[in-house]
Amino acid sequence: MNIPQTGEIFEILSKGQFISSNSADHNLRKLYDIINDENNFDELCDYFQAINFILERGDEYFFFSKSEIKAELDRKIEIAYKWIDILDFLKAYDNSFGSNFRFDYSHMAGQIGRDVNLKDKLEGLRKYTGEGSYLERIKNLVGLLVKEGLVELENEITNQYKVVASFGYMERLVNSINIPNELQNEIPQ
Amino acid sequence: MLTFNSIKELIKSLDWSKDLLSEMFEKRNSFSYKYEMALEILEEDRIEKLIEKEVLRRNGAFLEIDEKYLQFFELVLEVNEQVSTAFIHENIQHVKESINYYLKENGSDKQYSYLKVIKSSLQKIGRITHRSIIDLNRNIENTFKTEPTYKVKIAKLENFDIKRKDIEFLIQQTEKLVTEEELTFFKAALDEELKRITNSLRIKLNEGRHNLIETQKQIINYLNQIKQQSEFIEKIRQIKYLRDQFELKSKTNFLEVLSNNNSVIFEPKSSYPLKLSIDYLQTDEAYQSILKISKKFTNGHKNIALAEAIEDFYLVTETEEEIFINLEEVKNGFMASGNNLYDFVQSYRFPKDVSFEERLTFFCQMISQYENEFNIADTYNKKNEIEFVMVYPKNN
Numbered sequence: 001m002n003i004p005q006t007g008e009i010f011e012i013l014s015k016g017q018f019i020s021s022n023s024a025d026h027n028l029r030k031l032y033d034i035i036n037d038e039n040n041f042d043e044l045c046d047y048f049q050a051i052n053f054i055l056e057r058g059d060e061y062f063f064f065s066k067s068e069i070k071a072e073l074d075r076k077i078e079i080a081y082k083w084i085d086i087l088d089f090l091k092a093y094d095n096s097f098g099s100n101f102r103f104d105y106s107h108m109a110g111q112i113g114r115d116v117n118l119k120d121k122l123e124g125l126r127k128y129t130g131e132g133s134y135l136e137r138i139k140n141l142v143g144l145l146v147k148e149g150l151v152e153l154e155n156e157i158t159n160q161y162k163v164v165a166s167f168g169y170m171e172r173l174v175n176s177i178n179i180p181n182e183l184q185n186e187i188p189q
Numbered sequence: 190m191l192t193f194n195s196i197k198e199l200i201k202s203l204d205w206s207k208d209l210l211s212e213m214f215e216k217r218n219s220f221s222y223k224y225e226m227a228l229e230i231l232e233e234d235r236i237e238k239l240i241e242k243e244v245l246r247r248n249g250a251f252l253e254i255d256e257k258y259l260q261f262f263e264l265v266l267e268v269n270e271q272v273s274t275a276f277i278h279e280n281i282q283h284v285k286e287s288i289n290y291y292l293k294e295n296g297s298d299k300q301y302s303y304l305k306v307i308k309s310s311l312q313k314i315g316r317i318t319h320r321s322i323i324d325l326n327r328n329i330e331n332t333f334k335t336e337p338t339y340k341v342k343i344a345k346l347e348n349f350d351i352k353r354k355d356i357e358f359l360i361q362q363t364e365k366l367v368t369e370e371e372l373t374f375f376k377a378a379l380d381e382e383l384k385r386i387t388n389s390l391r392i393k394l395n396e397g398r399h400n401l402i403e404t405q406k407q408i409i410n411y412l413n414q415i416k417q418q419s420e421f422i423e424k425i426r427q428i429k430y431l432r433d434q435f436e437l438k439s440k441t442n443f444l445e446v447l448s449n450n451n452s453v454i455f456e457p458k459s460s461y462p463l464k465l466s467i468d469y470l471q472t473d474e475a476y477q478s479i480l481k482i483s484k485k486f487t488n489g490h491k492n493i494a495l496a497e498a499i500e501d502f503y504l505v506t507e508t509e510e511e512i513f514i515n516l517e518e519v520k521n522g523f524m525a526s527g528n529n530l531y532d533f534v535q536s537y538r539f540p541k542d543v544s545f546e547e548r549l550t551f552f553c554q555m556i557s558q559y560e561n562e563f564n565i566a567d568t569y570n571k572k573n574e575i576e577f578v579m580v581y582p583k584n585n
Contacts, residue, residue, distance in 0.1 A: 016452070064452070071455040087425050088429040095419070179431070179440075
């Protein structure tokens, strides 16, 4: 084993976070390159396999899964519901909200004041954002995204955040839900 | 209508109006320029003069640069927003006409002037084609990145694709013109410069064609991305709807997807507490930490509320005595007495006062309990209205 960053990689991924290629953090980008190297990837896979973690490659990001996890189905449902609600809000804020998208929360909060639909969706997120002004709630929401490793603070002065590649995981999760055709027709436009 | 009398006059006018024109040119796409704003930069009579000469055009309260000049500036500065293919087409026609005149003309002077026109037009075609492709690419990228409305974005990109086809068609036309259609002319006009120009034009057209293939790829790529994005938006909308209607679990494969997904993201954040090594705990560094923790520990103790002392009277023991009759002892006395049981029980000195009824109860209890040790006779006796059986101790 001669990859000195293995511990660092484990530390991040075992918390359920991601390592993305377009991370704003130089160190994370470096870790991505290390894992992305074919030789390293195989070696890391074997290593983590031995301690029951499966190193998985997404579209420009890496994450951990296990052959069996402790989480109950109910917990998974709760988490999936949370992401559906949040994604629905973010896509309503900007259709192109996805990897490489940049935003600052003051703009987002401003947008809510102007858009009733968006405001309504934010109300639905109270469970995750808590109470407070729009700006505070948006801050909490962004904090949540940062904690999961889906967005990163790119510019401290302008408070600009960048969406990283791992956001694609959430999109993939939603895309993997299959709505039968006949049901699609029943959903109002 | 007043026009400029000479190029000198035109350039001079543009020179004194350069501040206003450059300001207006910069703002041409962002907002409508008001007449009053122009007054801040240039005197009124000069603005009027520009309007007279049709450099500027007044439109109600607004002022705009005349279309001719705007096009000229855009073309020269290579910043045009619109990709115009008509220009190339016009030039091709122009070349064709000039070739026609050239072949019909006998005078070499005239022929020479037509040749000059042809050469300049051919050069122009090359340059404009090249320019158009660059503009097209830039516009495609700008539209993709900045156009906020999805439907408009798609429509614009599709229009750019039509433009691309137009340019491609014109390239074909030009190539045909140079290589097939006007073969006679290109063979007849033995001019070195023409040859050079045609060659460089063909190289440029070739490059252009390759660039257009790339452009086509780009458009398809962008359209796909938009399609993917809009498909996803539709999907999330539908899923959110089902989730709000509580139908997501029952009507889709939602549960199946989740049961098969074993990503660590679903797990509670795990921590791995480790025991510290004894050696480390003995170092000075660890000592500080221990102090800190110990402080917390004692603080914790102080906070525990103590119960009050227990009152003395709770601790005094109270005794209650009750005398139990030991039937075994009574029986033993009876066995030794030789008396009959009834009389014995009646006269027995119990440790406490025992009523007549209780004595009767003991009598019955003893018979039932020690039946085997007693000799129960068939004879009966009667005392105080009570008839009882005669019971004696069994003689072994």
